[in-house]
Amino acid sequence: DARVTQTPRHKVTEMGQEVTMRCQPILGHNTVFWYRQTMMQGLELLAYFRNRAPLDDSGMPKDRFSAEMPDATLATLKIQPSEPRDSAVYFCASGKDRTHNEQFFGPGTRLTVL
C-alpha cells in the first residue's frame, strides 16, 4: 500500500555536522510538506512544495536549513551546521493537488544533535 517513506529513521550527530533527511512522497502526490515536532512547539511547518516548486519556507531558519525537491520522487531537508536545538522529529507529508488535500505523513526522522 502507498506510503510516504523517510530515511534515516534515526540520526545521532555532533554539533556542527551536516545532516540530510530524505523523503519519498506517495506516487502521484504533488504537494510535499516538511514539519518539525518537539514537545515544546508541537508541529511546526518548515517548508512546502507544489509540483517541486517551493511555495513557502518562511518557517525554516534560512541560515542553516535548506529544502529541495531534485525530482518528483525525492524531497530533501538539509541542516548545515547542525545545533543541539535542532534535535526533534522531522516529518515529511505528501498530498494531491486540490484544495483541502489530506496530508499523508511519513514515519519521521528522529534527530539528536549532541
Next chain:
Amino acid sequence: GENVEQHPSTLSVQEGDSAVIKCTYSDSASNYFPWYKQELGKGPQLIIDIRSNVGEKKDQRIAVTLNKTAKHFSLHITETQPEDSAVYFCAASGGNYQLIWGAGTKLIIKP
C-alpha cells in the same frame, strides 16, 4: 494570520466513557477543519474532517461539530477504547495548501 488553540492539553477518561476535545480558530475565512491522530512513534493520520458548509459529521464512534459563528470545532469520541490512546491534533485551513495546527491533546484511556 490564522491561529488555532486546542484544549485540553491532556485528557484522561475511563474506558467506555466519552472524550471531547475542543479547538478555536481566529480566521473567519477558514473553511476546512481536519483532525489527526498520532500514535506513539508514528506520524499523524487523518481520522475525520469537516468543511464549513456542514455542522456535524460522524464516522462510527467519532464525530466532529463545527460552529462557524463562534469559530470553534470539537472532536467527540464515544465508547472509548484502549486503542484510542494517542495525541490528537486539530487544524484549520483557509483554502491554500497549508494547515494551521493546534498544539495537540494527549488522550489517555484508563482501563
